[in-house]
Amino acid sequence: MSLYLRHQALLEQARQACQSRRCWSPYPEMPGKYPQAEQAQAAGAQAFAKHLGTADVPRRFLLDQPGTLNWIGEEISPYTQEPLHIHYPQAEIDALFEAAGQAIDDWARADIETRLGVLMEVLDLIYREHLFEMTHAVMHTAGQSYNMAYAGSGVNALDRGIEALVYAEQAMRSVTPQAQWERSFGPSQIRLDKTYRLVPRGVAVCFSCASFPTWNAWPSMMASLATGNAVVVKPHPATVLPMALSVRAFRQVLDQTGFDPNLVTLALDTRSQPIGKQLVKHPRTALVDFTGSVQFGQWVEKNAYPALAFTETAGCNTVILESVDDLGAVLRSLATTLCMFSAQMCTSPQNIYVPRQGVRTPGGMVSLDEVGQKLARAVSDLCREPKKAAMILATVQSPHTLALLAQMHQEGQSRGRVLLAPQPYSHPQFPNARTSTPLILQVSTQDRDLYAGERFGPISFVIACDSAQQALAQASADVREFGGLTAFLYSGDENFIAQAEEAYARAGAQLTINLTGAMPLNFAAAYSDYHVTGLNPAGNASLTNLAFVSSRFCISQSRRPARAA
């Protein structure tokens, strides 16, 4: 049975999900629901442990890709603050591009079904054999909690990969492979046979980020590969293992199915000698997918030409509190989302705009100060119990984030009011974990320089506004200017809601209204929630729309007189 046939039924369900945008996933949401969960989890932990080296004997992660110059690796677990001692091949960049260029022709000639079958098999291989290994790899590089690493960086990222395949297929199927064409020119009748080929652009470079490596990279890789391109993966040097495992899985399936594994390779660098710009400006680079900082993302957008750039960076995600039914429930939801993975998600809220006169509730107005204090209390309640804190906050991926927290704390003390001061919490399993509870500052719209733009990490601002109207105007202007992926509104006033929907739609932040309860406010569901609009500086690539896939291939045609019937 061909791989396409094996995965066809699932792909068809995914197509329907993308069309209806209803909830669907072929995967269990929680680790405990994985088939034979206990054994699988134990095997995954073991597989991860086997990758680790020691200070004396670093362990090589073998990848049979060309051009290996050196073995490097500088990952440090945010849970132990110890090096992983894993060394990966550092490749000569030209050798990777050369090999990728040679691999493309056969891959591009394969039909759509073949490529889709192979790529579905890769996702299936990761799911069946590497999911818990990946979970541990993400934990000890990105610093996510076990459950988030399983869900957000595991099954939900696999879903995003399938979703990208659905749209790639849709775009490719919109081109008929051949046509008969007949027309008269004067007295003559001309009959032509026409053939339309899908031609890949070439070699794609896929950057993955330190805190959420797979969620953007897998769909980007799928989009490029499904449309016939090769991919050079450039992981953040702090978070290599999840992408090295991914690259190995792609290469394994490509090899087993008779394709050149050099369609997918790993390009590694170090913090001190980055190769990002060199990869973007390489003459063979045709596509660039970038997830990471605003600064480098904008450099990519400006400089990728003639390559096409697809970016997802960051921004200031905004919350507006106008009026609420149940202030406690709202603040608990907000607190959870502010704490979730220590707000190291591109969808984490940061700026909370509150009218100076307070927030309307069924029991009357609650003052701005009281709202701020209650929010701070809700957050500190979540952080009090280490086991709960560990599940929600997890760790802080980078020491730079601790430095930023300290700096913003200081700024807040001198310029605003510190509603909640950050402090390490003690992780129950990993006593040496890099952790911090959130910092919350109360400021006014005068302090825009503090809160405009992403302050990466568990840092948020309660911002005093003159009115709900001004809050909306300011928040949506901040999104337009500094970027924003998500936005959150609490209001019982349908007119105000309609205004906010319009303002945020134009500003390009995905809006969640009056949500409380068990779902994390910033949860983005594959097949249903579009991630990034492209309308503001937070990125230009949306997971997943046709624009994400349709320019990754071109259409070349040939035509000739029809053979006599």
Add this chain to the structure above:
Amino acid sequence: MSLYLRHQALLEQARQACQSRRCWSPYPEMPGKYPQAEQAQAAGAQAFAKHLGTADVPRRFLLDQPGTLNWIGEEISPYTQEPLHIHYPQAEIDALFEAAGQAIDDWARADIETRLGVLMEVLDLIYREHLFEMTHAVMHTAGQSYNMAYAGSGVNALDRGIEALVYAEQAMRSVTPQAQWERSFGPSQIRLDKTYRLVPRGVAVCFSCASFPTWNAWPSMMASLATGNAVVVKPHPATVLPMALSVRAFRQVLDQTGFDPNLVTLALDTRSQPIGKQLVKHPRTALVDFTGSVQFGQWVEKNAYPALAFTETAGCNTVILESVDDLGAVLRSLATTLCMFSAQMCTSPQNIYVPRQGVRTPGGMVSLDEVGQKLARAVSDLCREPKKAAMILATVQSPHTLALLAQMHQEGQSRGRVLLAPQPYSHPQFPNARTSTPLILQVSTQDRDLYAGERFGPISFVIACDSAQQALAQASADVREFGGLTAFLYSGDENFIAQAEEAYARAGAQLTINLTGAMPLNFAAAYSDYHVTGLNPAGNASLTNLAFVSSRFCISQSRRPARAA
């Protein structure tokens, strides 16, 4: 009846044509087949004549758009070499953007059907009321023949406009407007109503070129407007009237249907004070469509950011002669295509690669020299009879082209062999027309600097190659490096044909094989022939694929707890 309903059946036929890529058009191919052709043609000639002023009294082309600073116009008819004396409003650029920005909201809020209906009505208005006026306007600016102006710049361009609407609709329909989403989070069931809005990017700038103004501009305008954007049209100062008529037609229908006509405005400049860069870099510019020179096109691609750029420029279109069944028929077809509108089409062939040992025919090898001489004779045969020459060659749009012809003639004399020297021919109806018969040079691959890149106008090169293989290698390399839209191959060797199909597919030139007879070799049929691949420097935008439309809008969503059932 809504405009959408009025045009629905035709749109459905167009959708089917785009899917099957079979021959279809709702329009008569020749002027004589237009309903009540004689009256319509007379009325069109009159309407055109009414636009013309005199040296003493220039005539204003009234457009009720904002920000008019001045009245300017410097069009000169290539048929009379006299100024048209038409003055158009020169607008304050910021005023156009400001007005466009204000017009967008209502237009973007309208549903897809409404926008498609309005835009189909614009095309219909041009067809019903302005087609022959447009024909004369194109003749006396671009310099095309009457028949080409009717077909290539009239009905075929309308077809390209409809085609763009089909793909814009397809891209927009792939986004469901709303969804119900339901999932459990732990013990809780979360039900959300989700709304997905299509949000236009903003203001598009559409550049149209001097020699073929409508063919690219109409589909670009349709793609931008269908997806909710506004368009500022920037015609080449030599060819304004066709676009001024277009802008007026858009504005008229928008106004009649209750939309703000400032969705479509005209931004005019002069050769001495161009505003192109200013328009591209305007802070409100979100999209740029450019047709014109390679040089400015590449500037646009490099500098449009943060706007998205869609370009169609030029390149060296290549011909390979390997072997033929009927050399006479092949050379007649080539000659016709080299003469067609004096090769001022982006699809005109320029470089003819011939093996040094000659071309295989059923009667034996025909030497390179003989092929060159026969081609030159076939071209001069076409030019001998002024009436026939006028129909095929038409006029030379720009005096710069005559200067280039003279320069290339001189270069050819000193470096290669002049197979055919250019000379004016006497136009039977317009004795003062700017005309030239083609220049054909015989050179070798050593003279790559002469033929690499587009030499705009009736200039072609017979290039001696070591072999057919080398011809293919050289031709496809030239396309990759300098761009190319079309390619033409004559060969009876199926292996060679297969190699050429592969090589040109990757180089990104649309290939026509072994075509002879009544159809111009470079004829590109709307709904069937993809125009530009995006794989080489001749442009990045293909008429019409999903990539041409799908990034012109973004998707913003909002979600909120479902109302209790």
